[in-house]
Amino acid sequence: MNVHVVEHPLIAHKLTMMRDKNCNSKNFRELLGEIASLMTYDVTKDWETEPVEIETPLEKMTGTRLKGEVTIIPILRAGLGLLNGVINMIPHAHVGHIGLYRDPQTHKPVEYYCGLPKQLDAKCIVVDPMLATGGSAAAAITMLKEKGLHNICLMVLVAAPEGIKVINKEHPDVEIYTAAIDRELNDKAYILPGLGDAGDRVFGTL
Numbered sequence: 001m002n003v004h005v006v007e008h009p010l011i012a013h014k015l016t017m018m019r020d021k022n023c024n025s026k027n028f029r030e031l032l033g034e035i036a037s038l039m040t041y042d043v044t045k046d047w048e049t050e051p052v053e054i055e056t057p058l059e060k061m062t063g064t065r066l067k068g069e070v071t072i073i074p075i076l077r078a079g080l081g082l083l084n085g086v087i088n089m090i091p092h093a094h095v096g097h098i099g100l101y102r103d104p105q106t107h108k109p110v111e112y113y114c115g116l117p118k119q120l121d122a123k124c125i126v127v128d129p130m131l132a133t134g135g136s137a138a139a140a141i142t143m144l145k146e147k148g149l150h151n152i153c154l155m156v157l158v159a160a161p162e163g164i165k166v167i168n169k170e171h172p173d174v175e176i177y178t179a180a181i182d183r184e185l186n187d188k189a190y191i192l193p194g195l196g197d198a199g200d201r202v203f204g205t206l
């Protein structure tokens, strides 16, 4: 399976705090941002770098910088909760947005917005906290590929086995990074044990 579980005591600790139903929106948002920053370390660990000439206050030296452009693409709206944590680590990244909502009857993704930067050769990190059925993430990645973006990975907080299977099948080239793989989906396509509706918890719309 094309999935990396980003295992770290700090991430496990913070995710447990987020899962607690008594965690308020302020804490939930902050913890989500912190985990996103920590996960970015893992997501980028094999990224290509290139030499760069700089001058320290003392002398010239050859340093290192990330090669190429980076685009972070939150799937609206819950994906916005991960954005700051990632962009804090990669401040030169561009940001695109994809708007998809889940039809409450069919649970299928419906597109309502797509705004992307022009850098088609950019490395793209698609971010969405919950990989449930995989429908929204798979549709978002299909949209990106149709627009010419092909260097794509997916960062989520919690993944269901069902969603991982869908992404692996529809987009075998896309690496998934998650802080946890949970047990299953319930009949409303919520992840169990999960943490509830991530968008509602980020934005306090419970």
Ligand code: URA
Binding pocket: 078, 130, 132, 189, 190, 191, 192, 194, 195, 196, 197, 198, 199
């Ligand atoms: N989206 C959420 O926010 N939570 C789930 O459990 C599943 C999808």
